[in-house]
Amino acid sequence: MSPTTRDTYRHGDLRRALLDAAVALAREGGPQAVVLREATRRAGVAPNAAYRHFANHRALFDAVRGIALAEVARAMEAELALAEALPDPAERARAQVAAVGRGYLAFARREVGLFRTAFFGGDTLTTEWPADALPVGERGLDPLQLLSYALDAAVQAGVLPAERRPGAEFLAWSAVHGLALLLIEGPLQDANATLRQQLAARLLRMVENGL
Numbered sequence: 043m044s045p046t047t048r049d050t051y052r053h054g055d056l057r058r059a060l061l062d063a064a065v066a067l068a069r070e071g072g073p074q075a076v077v078l079r080e081a082t083r084r085a086g087v088a089p090n091a092a093y094r095h096f097a098n099h100r101a102l103f104d105a106v107r108g109i110a111l112a113e114v115a116r117a118m119e120a121e122l123a124l125a126e127a128l129p130d131p132a133e134r135a136r137a138q139v140a141a142v143g144r145g146y147l148a149f150a151r152r153e154v155g156l157f158r159t160a161f162f163g164g165d166t167l168t169t170e171w172p173a174d175a176l177p178v179g180e181r182g183l184d185p186l187q188l189l190s191y192a193l194d195a196a197v198q199a200g201v202l203p204a205e206r207r208p209g210a211e212f213l214a215w216s217a218v219h220g221l222a223l224l225l226i227e228g229p230l231q232d233a234n235a236t237l238r239q240q241l242a243a244r245l246l247r248m249v250e251n252g253l
Contacts, residue, residue, distance in 0.1 A: 057095040059085040061175065064106045065156075072155040073162035076103050101172075103163075108175030110160035113153065115179030118145035118188045135199035138192040139253075140246045143218045146185065147242050150222035157226065161219075189215060193253075202253055210253045221245050 063084035067075040078099045082089045096102040121144045125137035150157040160177075171177055177184045183191060189211045196202035202210070224230045225238060233241075 056085065056087065056091065060092055060095060060102070061105055061109070064102055065109050068106050068110060068159040069153065069155045072158040075155070076106050076159065078102055104169055105172050105175035107160055108171045108177045110156040111177030111184055112179060113156055114146065114149050114160055114185045115177070115183060115188060117149035118142045118185060119179045119181060121145035122188065122192065131199045132201055135196040135201045136250060138195055139250055142189050142192050143214070143246045143249065144242065146218055147222055147225065150226055154226045157222070186211060186215065206253055214249050214253065217245060217249050
């Protein structure tokens with residue numbers, strides 16, 4: 043055992059320390075960087091100590107994914123709160139749909155590693171999330187649920203016809219997620235800020251008009 047590692051952890055919650063280290067790895071290098079051995083090294087414990095808190099690499103990785111998805115949700119909530127302050131119901135409903143997409147795109151550009159990790163190698167609908175890594179924001183909703191909330195509000199405001207509501211969240215998400223990937227790893231990754239903002243605004247209008 044390295045002199046810098048130990049079998050026991052005497053400075054608080056080892057599970058949280060391992061999880062924080064793994065999230066930092068994801069932030070720095072994306073999903074492939076989440077390596078259990080490196081997380082234990084950063085936490086200052088022997089690799090075997092991690093198995094007392096995470097059954098395997100997958101358990102650690104899913105916890106990191108949950109935290110990453112929660113961060114996506116919080117970014118969406120920040121934009122959504124601004125839209126919800128608008129007084130006109132129809133304007134507010136349109137702004138809410140655009141807001142969740144804008145928050146999603148902003149997070150993808152700002153936190154590339156966490157964004158890639160959030161949607162890597164797992165089904166967000168069926169994963170059994172640990173209690174300390176739920177994929178939800180302050181409202182208790184995950185990113186898909188926040189989008190659904192905005193679309194439901196659009197129906198209630200008369201902006202989105204009720205007959206076009208079923209499945210609309212998946213159509214909207216696929217469009218916004220596609221642009222996010224183009225911005226972080228595709229032909230738009232070197233685009234200047236003005237072009238990125240223009241394309242994002244056009245896409246969000248296109249989504250609204252196409253639903």
